[in-house]
Each structure stands twice: as structure tokens, then as C-alpha cells.
Amino acid sequence: MLSERIERLRPSPIRRILAVADRPGMVSFAGGLPATETLPSWSASVDPSVLQYGPSQGDAVLREAVSAQLTALGLDAPADRVMILSGSQQGIDLAAKLLIDAGTPTAVESPTYLAALQVFRLYGARLVGLDQVGGGGARLAYAIPTFANPTGRCASPAERDTLADACLRSGTVLFEDDPYRDLAYAPLPATPIATRMRGGSWIYQGSFSKTFAPGLRLGFLAASEDLFTPLVMLKESVDLHSSRLSQRIVLDAIESPGWPARLAGLVDFYRGRRDPFAAALDRHFAGLAEWETPPGGLFFWLRLTSPIDTRTLLDESLRRGVAFMPGEEFYPGEPEVGHLRLNFSHAAPADVDRGLATLADLLREQAA
Numbered sequence: 001m002l003s004e005r006i007e008r009l010r011p012s013p014i015r016r017i018l019a020v021a022d023r024p025g026m027v028s029f030a031g032g033l034p035a036t037e038t039l040p041s042w043s044a045s046v047d048p049s050v051l052q053y054g055p056s057q058g059d060a061v062l063r064e065a066v067s068a069q070l071t072a073l074g075l076d077a078p079a080d081r082v083m084i085l086s087g088s089q090q091g092i093d094l095a096a097k098l099l100i101d102a103g104t105p106t107a108v109e110s111p112t113y114l115a116a117l118q119v120f121r122l123y124g125a126r127l128v129g130l131d132q133v134g135g136g137g138a139r140l141a142y143a144i145p146t147f148a149n150p151t152g153r154c155a156s157p158a159e160r161d162t163l164a165d166a167c168l169r170s171g172t173v174l175f176e177d178d179p180y181r182d183l184a185y186a187p188l189p190a191t192p193i194a195t196r197m198r199g200g201s202w203i204y205q206g207s208f209s210k211t212f213a214p215g216l217r218l219g220f221l222a223a224s225e226d227l228f229t230p231l232v233m234l235k236e237s238v239d240l241h242s243s244r245l246s247q248r249i250v251l252d253a254i255e256s257p258g259w260p261a262r263l264a265g266l267v268d269f270y271r272g273r274r275d276p277f278a279a280a281l282d283r284h285f286a287g288l289a290e291w292e293t294p295p296g297g298l299f300f301w302l303r304l305t306s307p308i309d310t311r312t313l314l315d316e317s318l319r320r321g322v323a324f325m326p327g328e329e330f331y332p333g334e335p336e337v338g339h340l341r342l343n344f345s346h347a348a349p350a351d352v353d354r355g356l357a358t359l360a361d362l363l364r365e366q367a368a
């Protein structure tokens with residue numbers, strides 16, 4: 001009775017873990033959750049007009065504010081090619097709906113954002129590597145070049161040039177997902193890849209989840225002219241438009257004089273979580289795993305020295321009160337076993353040491 005694509009629908013391992021991650025006493029390194037302390041408090045009376053239906057593209061003033069920010073990054077993103085999303089997860093769904101049929105070659109990094117893989121698979125994508133792009137082997141190239149999820153990696157300017165050139169040469173649509181750009185713990189030298197896509201087809205998206213409040217469910221995209229109108233039409237059929245109350249709250253925040261200071265404070269706060277986390281990793285994981293300290297974003301990516309499939313550790317780890325994300329879940333094809341993604345932003349510093357010690361003990365037991 002169900003549609004053909006439902007056969008490809010898989011439960012999200014993230015949601016399964018998050019469902020238990022907030023049990024009392026659990027130390028969670030699992031989700032990409034902002035620290036609760038950083039979430040804004042909000043109280044204001046709103047003009048009832050924001051509770052009326054609004055335009056599908058989003059409210060004009062917010063689109064203009066986002067357009068100004070994107071233009072400052074070098075993107076060709078006038079306000080009439082900016083759309084407000086109900087979370088950037090929605091952008092992934094809309095892009096996939098627009099571009100992916102069953103069997104469409106879709107190029108992704110390996111590993112990459114698990115929830116994007118799930119959407120691409122649902123629409124029937126044939127997942128290939130980003131190295132397939134230049135030869136015309138992909139219709140769509142999805143990349144998170146700036147503080148990637150899960151690896152935390154930031155692509156060099158040369159790597160960005162290479163991907164943009166390959167997309168332009170082969171007529172592949174670049175889909176750049178950039179929710180972590182503002183969480184840079186050192187100066188960020190790299191401009192978005194989409195700034196290099198003049199004359200080509202591209203979608204660039206970002207989010208207010210990591211810098212402001214994920215529960216408002218607000219993100220944004222800009223796209224080349226050929227893609228923008230069909231994306232708006234697809235959004236219209238999904239939810240008419242994103243919450244106007246959320247849009248108003250975000251607009252007030254990003255236009256307030258305190259916004260740059262909020263971003264700077266957030267970066268200091270998360271650097272202040274990352275560094276003791278790195279020290280705790282040194283204490284507990286030396287010899288067990290290798291990692292780099294991420295230059296931005298919210299994750300450490302660990303390569304275990306013995307290739308244990310970390311999916312097999314999850315139930316016992318949850319029983320011992322520690323949630324993490326098995327790295328194997330992030331691979332588009334056969335996983336490289338022996339990886340963990342650890343979020344450093346959410347767990348209270350006092351719990352990090354205990355959580356990492358527990359996880360390291362579990363790994364040592366398995367390796368033995």
C-alpha cells in the first residue's frame with residue numbers, strides 16, 4: 001500500500017540515540033546539540049500580523065538581512081534568490097526532490113552527514129564519490145567543506161577551487177551545506193565554494209540552529225537562478241512557509257546591535273569546551289585512537305587504532321551512561337570501521353572526563 005520509496009526509508013540512528021541521550025545521568029557526546037546554556041531567552045509581545053500566513057520564500061526583511069550576510073561572504077545572493085527554510089534539513093529534502101530520481105548519480109564526501117545520506121537514499125540516489133564529478137558522473141555534488149559533519153575538517157582553498165571547477169566543467173549542481181561556518185575557533189581563510197560557481201548551478205545553505213536556537217527550526221538557502229524558482233515551488237507544497245514567529249525572533253536577534261558580540265561569545269564558549277575536551281581525550285584515548293583538534297564546528301572525529309565496529313559498542317555504552325555516534329553510520333558505502341564522532345559542545349565539562357573514561361574502558365575491553 002505504501003509508495004515504492006518507503007522501502008528505502010530507514011530509521012535514523014541519531015534519533016534513536018537522542019531518544020535516550022537526555023535520560024538523567026547520561027553523558028551525551030552524540031548529537032550536534034548546542035550547549036543549553038547558550039540558548040537565548042526570549043520574551044516580547046509580537047504584532048499579531050506575524051501570526052498571519054506569509055510568503056513561501058520567507059519574510060522580506062529577513063531575506064534581505066540574510067542576503068546581506070551572504071553577499072558579504074562573496075556569494076551572488078540577492079534577496080530575491082534567498083529562501084528561508086524550516087531548518088536546513090529542509091533544504092536537503094528540497095534539493096533532493098528537485099534533482100534526484102531513482103538511480104541519479106549523487107556525489108558525496110565519505111564520510112558525510114548521516115541525515116543527508118538518508119534523504120538522498122530515500123529518493124533513490126546512486127551515491128558516488130566527489131572524485132566522480134569532473135567526468136560528468138554526477139548530477140549533484142553535496143559537500144560540507146567548512147567544519148564538516150562528522151570529521152570537523154575544513155577544505156583548503158585549492159580543494160574548493162577543484163570541486164567548483166569540476167562542477168562547472170561537467171554541469172553538476174553544487175550543493176554546499178554550511179551550518180558551522182560561524183563556529184570558527186581560528187581565523188577562517190576559506191570562502192564558500194559557491195562563490196566560485198558563477199555561470200553554473202548551485203545551492204548554498206546555512207542554519208540558525210548552531211548559532212542561535214535549533215528549536216526555532218530556521219535555516220536559509222540561496223541558489224542560482226535556474227534552481228531558485230522550482231525550489232520555492234517545492235517548499236510551497238511542503239509547508240507553505242516557515243514559522244513567521246521563528247522568523248521574527250531570528251530577525252530581531254540578527255539585527256540587534258548585540259549579534260556580533262553574541263557570535264564572538266559563542267565562539268569563545270565553544271573553544272572553551274573544545275580545549276578541555278582535547279585534553280581529556282589525551283588523558284583517556286592516547287594509544288586507543290588518533291584525532292585532530294577541529295578548527296571549527298562541534299565534533300571530534302576519532303580513528304581507532306584497532307578497527308572495532310563501534311556500532312557494536314553502542315548498547316553497552318548507553319547502558320554505562322555514555323551516548324556517542326558510531327562513525328560507521330556516516331559512510332555512503334561500505335564503512336571504514338573504527339571511527340567515533342564525539343560532540344564536545346553539549347556535555348557539561350564536569351561530565352566529560354567521566355564519559356570519556358567510560359568509553360575508553362569499553363574500547364580497551366573490546367580490543368582485549
Ligand SMILES: Cc1ncc(COP(=O)(O)O)c(C=O)c1O
Pocket residue numbers: 032086087088089090113144149177179206207208209214217218219
Ligand atoms: C551538515 C548539516 N546539515 C544540516 C543540518 C540540519 O540542521 P538544521 O535543520 O537544524 O538547520 C545539520 C545538523 O546537525 C548538519 O550537521
